Amino acid sequence: MGSSKSSLAILLCLILAVFSNVVLEAEARAFFVFGDSLVDNGNNNYLATSARADQPPYGIDYPTHRPTGRFSNGFNIPDLISQAIGEESTLPYLSPYLTGERLLVGANFASAGVGILNDTGVQFVNIIRIALQMQYFEQYQQRVSDIIGPEETERLVNSALTLITLGGNDFVNNYYLVPFSARSRQFSLPDYVVYLISEYRKVLTRLYELGLRRILVTGTGPLGCVPAELAQRSANGNCAPDLQRAASLFNPQLQNMLDSLNSEIGSNVFIGANIRQTNIDFISDPGRYGFVTSKVACCGQGPYNGLGLCTQLSNLCPNRDIYAFWDAFHPSERANRLIVRQILTGSTDYMSPMNLSTIMALDAASNV
Ligand SMILES: *[C@@H]1O[C@H](CO)[C@@H](O)[C@H](O)[C@H]1NC(C)=O
Numbered sequence: 628m629g630s631s632k633s634s635l636a637i638l639l640c641l642i643l644a645v646f647s648n649v650v651l652e653a654e655a656r657a658f659f660v661f662g663d664s665l666v667d668n669g670n671n672n673y674l675a676t677s678a679r680a681d682q683p684p685y686g687i688d689y690p691t692h693r694p695t696g697r698f699s700n701g702f703n704i705p706d707l708i709s710q711a712i713g714e715e716s717t718l719p720y721l722s723p724y725l726t727g728e729r730l731l732v733g734a735n736f737a738s739a740g741v742g743i744l745n746d747t748g749v750q751f752v753n754i755i756r757i758a759l760q761m762q763y764f765e766q767y768q769q770r771v772s773d774i775i776g777p778e779e780t781e782r783l784v785n786s787a788l789t790l791i792t793l794g795g796n797d798f799v800n801n802y803y804l805v806p807f808s809a810r811s812r813q814f815s816l817p818d819y820v821v822y823l824i825s826e827y828r829k830v831l832t833r834l835y836e837l838g839l840r841r842i843l844v845t846g847t848g849p850l851g852c853v854p855a856e857l858a859q860r861s862a863n864g865n866c867a868p869d870l871q872r873a874a875s876l877f878n879p880q881l882q883n884m885l886d887s888l889n890s891e892i893g894s895n896v897f898i899g900a901n902i903r904q905t906n907i908d909f910i911s912d913p914g915r916y917g918f919v920t921s922k923v924a925c926c927g928q929g930p931y932n933g934l935g936l937c938t939q940l941s942n943l944c945p946n947r948d949i950y951a952f953w954d955a956f957h958p959s960e961r962a963n964r965l966i967v968r969q970i971l972t973g974s975t976d977y978m979s980p981m982n983l984s985t986i987m988a989l990d991a992a993s994n995v
């Protein structure tokens with residue numbers, strides 16, 4: 628008995644030793660980001676658009692304490708994922724610094740204001756709609772190919788991790804932007820959601836065709852609970868029912884669509900992140916996560932600091948770590964950390980079919 632226990636212990640040590648070598652030797656993994664302001668690292672700084680975060684106090688808690696174009700007081704979700712996989716942050720695709728070796732880390736194609744549909748965010752005029760983000764990704768592959776050749780490029784893309792965040796703007800900045808919007812006259816909400824999902828499916832299929840094999844797809848979160856919606860369409864500070872309904876229709880259909888794509892492909896290419904749980908825990912129960920509020924934005928003005936933009940003239944909270952929302956729409960860095968922790972280690976209630984730590988371990992093992 629004793630000796631079988633100790634040989635088991637030795638075996639476990641061996642397994643751990645092998646496993647840690649695998650992790651150490653695993654190649655640097657490229658990271659690609661597509662989507663909207665939740666994940667834009669600063670592409671819109673280079674565009675003539677009103678959807679931008681390049682003025683203080685944006686970036687107040689970033690290492691440089693300066694605005695970068697991220698819609699956060701500090702790091703955003705892609706930064707924290709890069710840190711978790713041991714990489715430097717990806718640069719915005721439009722950045723002039725994205726050249727040479729830096730290209731091999733990956734790139735961020737996201738642009739604040741965009742949605743699944745081309746007519747989402749028209750008021751922001753000059754933004755990189757999703758079809759153009761994907762064209763830029765093709766252009767990126769050509770540029771990388773010029774450096775490391777087509778075969779290595781294919782390997783880099785096939786083994787990369789990707790994050791895409793879309794959908795919120797198709798409600799907030801399209802269907803519900805104005806009363807009697809064109810889309811709301813064209814579609815009932817349930818029909819609009821079906822249409823969005825069918826268009827999103829084409830986008831995701833295209834990402835697969837372009838060679839990406841591990842793609843995190845985020846849900847919309849509780850759209851009706853953000854300070855902007857509390858300020859504009861809520862009674863008594865309850866989450867706005869129309870946008871909550873939108874999220875509760877969209878998220879389950881998104882997960883079903885991902886499941887169906889995976890079974891068609893025969894592999895878990897698409898990973899749903901925070902989709903099943905429409906209610907994000909730190910919004911329903913902010914106190915438990917060390918926030919004083921999930922209703923009032925740190926930076927803004929009007930009820931819940933939810934009206935207009937976050938600018939140097941806005942109210943600004945002294946301690947950003949105790950606010951779930953940095954501005955009227957976007958989580959604080961500390962809330963982003965909670966979201967990314969969920970992505971890394973969350974149970975299947977949050978991550979479907981599995982979390983990022985599991986994916987990293989699987990991929991490291993299959994790259995031996
Ligand atoms: C959106 O625009 C792109 C590029 O202009 C086009 O290829 C695509 O078909 C459009 N999508 C829809 C749903 O109209």
Ligand SMILES: *[C@@H]1O[C@H](CO)[C@@H](O)[C@H](O)[C@H]1NC(C)=O
Binds near residue numbers: 974975982984
């Ligand atoms: C998620 O990750 C943790 C390890 O950090 C693991 O223990 C857990 O079982 C994972 N959950 C799922 C559902 O994969």
